[in-house]
Amino acid sequence: MTTWHLARGFRFAGVVSGLRSEPDRRDLAVIVSDSPAAAAGVFTQNRVCAAPVQISKARLPRGDARAIVICSGNANACTGEQGVRDAERMAELVAKDLGCYPQQVLVASTGVIGRPLPMAILEAGIPKAVASAARGTVHFDDAAHAILTTDTKIKVSTREVGEHAITGFAKGAAMIGPNMATMLGFLVTDAAVAPDALHALLKRCADDTFNCISVEGHTSTNDTVFLLANGAGPPLAGEELQRFEHAVHAVCQDLARQIAADAEGANHLITLDVEGCRSDAEARVIAKAVADSPLVKTAVFGADPNWGRVVSAAGYAGVPFEEKNLSLWMGDMLLYKDGTPLPFDASTASAYLKANREVHFRLRFNLGPGRCTFYTCDLTYEYVKLNADYTT
């Protein structure tokens, strides 16, 4: 087990509650801050959003959060009013044992949509999780495992700024379309940051990282990223705050990349660099269209250097351009220059896709300074298999 550099003043637990059918599978996590923490969150932009998203959103930003409780295996989405009551009850159970208000507890869930939460399991499991929350790598590792669904590994990232640490963990795997994914991400820091500043910087960081990954473009109902800052002393300001934001950005970027690389069934991590657009926003729209194209993703899976699929996906993104504005590289091979195809060796190009777990496409426009880096993955038999048989 790796030893993570953990932010001070937080306890973690990940326990086996029985929400999942697999025996001994950790499925319930809590993060407890010893002292009231500034808290911010960003959430799915899906109109159909899960009960835990609804209640947590209403509680943020705030300056006195004490805990986060997360269950995996059931999304508590599309569950009507009962779902909201169940999510509130999850927070109450934590609050009771911590001796705080339910409003000081945030909730996240991931798993199957449309099934009521089995509350008997959580009534027993949550007190057990809170009781076992403790400092240190072992407990942190348990929590990082307990939030996973079809992920094959935990995603963890930490950075230091001065005396402070920012520690984050996340889960991804599928139903990952930007804005955001059933990706859940949890960042904790022992720095002191005012709630509003925390919210603004988390939003900027997530926008540029978690919102620039895609597995299949299906935006989840449950996407959530929380950031808790429990540091004592005066809140960071000025240059210190800027350095802190850079570190948060780095943790988010690192976690986002790990999510794309460990997407369901993925054999390849695909990095798309789109540059030279009129704006960053236009670059992102193009990157997302390419990233979401099943034809691009199956071509990478099959090591088929069918670059026309990349160019044609850019073409239907809805951003105006002419072919002569665009050049395309795969790895360091220039395949399409200012709208004209260049001769290339198909077997070399195919070997590039076959040999590299991480592959790179660069789309260069000549329209302006806008750019975006976007991460996605290939579309494999394994993805189809995993998703053809998820609930039954």
Next chain:
Amino acid sequence: MTTWHLARGFRFAGVVSGLRSEPDRRDLAVIVSDSPAAAAGVFTQNRVCAAPVQISKARLPRGDARAIVICSGNANACTGEQGVRDAERMAELVAKDLGCYPQQVLVASTGVIGRPLPMAILEAGIPKAVASAARGTVHFDDAAHAILTTDTKIKVSTREVGEHAITGFAKGAAMIGPNMATMLGFLVTDAAVAPDALHALLKRCADDTFNCISVEGHTSTNDTVFLLANGAGPPLAGEELQRFEHAVHAVCQDLARQIAADAEGANHLITLDVEGCRSDAEARVIAKAVADSPLVKTAVFGADPNWGRVVSAAGYAGVPFEEKNLSLWMGDMLLYKDGTPLPFDASTASAYLKANREVHFRLRFNLGPGRCTFYTCDLTYEYVKLNADYTT
């Protein structure tokens, strides 16, 4: 071989030119109108559009079209200025043998993107195709075969209005996202219709049919639907024209449905009825989001009644609604009513998906009169296989 009711005054050919590597595979088609015909076309909305689309678009609508030439195996897309010269040359070759102007000839292509057309093959093949063009079901059938790519069967539909026939054929299979697909469609009629009226009605019909199908949402560079009307006598007007439009709509709808049902690797045709939206346009945006979701499509493939994926895809379409506005049926099972999940028998629901090649989802909102019927298909191992290894 079925005997099709063919519009009078048209000749057809589908020949083996050698564009495709498979021996004896028909790959080059021509449609010749004995007399100058009114002609209309609708095309892909992809910014990256193929050379034949560029030149045909510039030639329409017109009153004196004589022929259409179509090659399959090479899209002539992303081929720069050489591609435009090659598409023009295809029209010239036809015009020379018919004794007409090149501008009276329309061109369509489908196949791999980014490779120059092998013009030596077409210089020999096109005269052969024009020379063999003839009336009757056998030649029509050859043409319908010659335009196919990964389709497993030809798509044909005919209707009669009074004394007139409308005969259409099409190809689809993949790179099918609305607006439109590499779908090619060719409709001919012996009715007389003025070019502008023909254009307007074709646009309306295509919008409601060919633009309401999706295989994987990747809009092709080559989508084209042409309609030629070579009837003698005064152009149809008033009620006659309306009846004619209904028949064209029926032919388009029938072909669109056949395309979705024969999509690459598809085991299921999925019909989505979205109703009760503020407008037809909003209903279509929602239908397209659901149709393009790989999670919805793999669930149908796996007979997994994971209906939350349908509801959540509707949620990220970008159309404002609340969960209580939405109810969902799968077949005749009501699964989600006004935002609340209903208990259902998962094995009965799974059996419905397993037993039916055509499956049906109905999303009912309570926001207005807007509606849309959309066709798509499931996402299978076979789709991944076919597209992982297309050019190499």
